[in-house]
Amino acid sequence: MAFLRLQGTRVLAVDLAGDAVRAKNGAMVAYDGEMTFKKMTGGGEGLRGLMTRRITGEAMAVMEVKGHGTCYFADRATEINLVRLDGEKLFVEASNLLVTETSLRTGTTFTGLRGASQGNGLFTTTVEGTGQAAILSDGPAIVLRVTAQTPLVVDPGAYVAHTGGLRQQLQTAVGWRTLVGEGSGESFQIRFEGDGLVYVQPSERITVGGQL
Amino acid sequence: MSHPPPPSAPPTPPAGPVIHDAWTLPSNDNVNPYAFSVELDGQWFLQKGKMIAFYGQVDFQGIGAGRLDHLIAENFHSPMHAADWVVAQGRGKMLLADRSYDINSYRLDDGNLTIRSGNLLAFEPGLSLKQSIIPGFLTLIGTGTFVAASNGAVHFVEPPIRVDPQALVGWADCPSPCHHYDHAYLRGVLGGVRAMTGIGGASGEEHQYEFVGAGQVLLQSTESVLAERATGAGPEPGT
Numbered sequence: 001m002a003f004l005r006l007q008g009t010r011v012l013a014v015d016l017a018g019d020a021v022r023a024k025n026g027a028m029v030a031y032d033g034e035m036t037f038k039k040m041t042g043g044g045e046g047l048r049g050l051m052t053r054r055i056t057g058e059a060m061a062v063m064e065v066k067g068h069g070t071c072y073f074a075d076r077a078t079e080i081n082l083v084r085l086d087g088e089k090l091f092v093e094a095s096n097l098l099v100t101e102t103s104l105r106t107g108t109t110f111t112g113l114r115g116a117s118q119g120n121g122l123f124t125t126t127v128e129g130t131g132q133a134a135i136l137s138d139g140p141a142i143v144l145r146v147t148a149q150t151p152l153v154v155d156p157g158a159y160v161a162h163t164g165g166l167r168q169q170l171q172t173a174v175g176w177r178t179l180v181g182e183g184s185g186e187s188f189q190i191r192f193e194g195d196g197l198v199y200v201q202p203s204e205r206i207t208v209g210g211q212l
Numbered sequence: 213m214s215h216p217p218p219p220s221a222p223p224t225p226p227a228g229p230v231i232h233d234a235w236t237l238p239s240n241d242n243v244n245p246y247a248f249s250v251e252l253d254g255q256w257f258l259q260k261g262k263m264i265a266f267y268g269q270v271d272f273q274g275i276g277a278g279r280l281d282h283l284i285a286e287n288f289h290s291p292m293h294a295a296d297w298v299v300a301q302g303r304g305k306m307l308l309a310d311r312s313y314d315i316n317s318y319r320l321d322d323g324n325l326t327i328r329s330g331n332l333l334a335f336e337p338g339l340s341l342k343q344s345i346i347p348g349f350l351t352l353i354g355t356g357t358f359v360a361a362s363n364g365a366v367h368f369v370e371p372p373i374r375v376d377p378q379a380l381v382g383w384a385d386c387p388s389p390c391h392h393y394d395h396a397y398l399r400g401v402l403g404g405v406r407a408m409t410g411i412g413g414a415s416g417e418e419h420q421y422e423f424v425g426a427g428q429v430l431l432q433s434t435e436s437v438l439a440e441r442a443t444g445a446g447p448e449p450g451t
């Protein structure tokens with residue numbers, strides 16, 4: 001059974017005993033023991049997965065790491081967050097997914113307009129099953145709980161991932177003032193309703209609309 | 213005599229990240245070194261694009277737009293910056309962050325503080341914002357809390373001190389910030405050539421800001437500055 005643990009906050013150590021994990025291509029920084037690295041075309045989701053990823057643009061370069069020992073992963077010194085899944089579904093951008101256990105299935109799903117506003121495309125990656133996944137964020141991610149009474153509104157640039165039964169909708173406050181550059185600067189927001197957890201990062205990537 | 217059962221201990225959080233919700237988010241305090249949670253009940257001023265998430269009912273409006281026009285007269289004396297700032301209005305908890313830089317809140321008690329415009333994230337309406345006479349800096353006057361970002365931790369130092377312009381975040385109560393040039397470096401023919409052309413190796417440390425008098429100077433532990441906001445030039449000579 002692969003065991004994921006954080007070494008500090010920016011390096012992930014994975015203990016392997018003959019089993020495997022999937023990791024972002026090229027994210028290995030060091031290893032101890034015997035490891036083999038195998039590129040998995042199409043995120044290791046078979047031909048159908050490969051086609052879906054090609055078509056949706058949610059390309060994910062993944063490798064399978066297998067062996068005995070400890071393998072260390074890191075990506076551009078961004079913060080790493082461990083997520084334990086117990087049968088629920090994690091929605092995350094492919095570029096923010098660092099390592100998943102092989103007991104987890106990955107796939108693609110349609111996100112609607114939110115993806116477009118984020119500059120991440122209309123599709124996102126899902127991770128499903130039981131096991132651990134490691135996700136990347138620019139600055140340590142803050143986990144926010146959404147309940148029926150407390151919906152949450154998130155800036156698209158700060159959104160990283162979410163789990164649970166959440167409905168999301170893009171809310172816009174675009175008016176003529178936005179067009180002439182006098183907008184509120186927070187014109188696009190994603191509203192999460194339902195029950196679940198949302199991961200946000202303390203920074204905003206540049207979105208299609210620029211600094212919104 | 214029977215006692216009610218002791219309140220059960222709060223469930224131990226599962227191993228993993230802390231999960232915040234609308235009630236456990238701190239009120240006007242840092243969530244972690246990189247994010248600040250504002251308990252909003254009324255208005256706060258924010259620089260555009262620094263809000264990352266909020267619970268509750270919050271509206272964002274451009275300053276000087278519509279019914280918020282009067283704020284320019286009361287709290288926001290810098291029309292030049294009005295386009296970069298918004299007013300958050302409503303009730304709820306709001307998270308602020310900036311490019312995962314260190315975020316700190318400061319409280320002014322009938323005081324004044326001048327800060328690089330790119331470093332200031334948000335402030336309470338108890339403070340009023342003015343343009344500093346030094347281009348690129350803003351001055352906050354009054355009583356209230358403000359939130360600022362810095363690349364690396366902020367250090368407080370007391371004058372007299374000379375600081376690198378890029379490492380300067382701001383200063384409080386100091387009456388006399390001024391430029392200081394290392395003149396010895398520029399003496400002689402060779403020095404002149406260096407000064408004019410940069411040939412011969414400019415150390416990059418010929419120019420500092422000098423502070424004397426009572427007060428505090430805020431420094432960040434890096435020389436890379438946050439993106440400057442256009443603040444306009446000083447008044448034209450002769451005006």
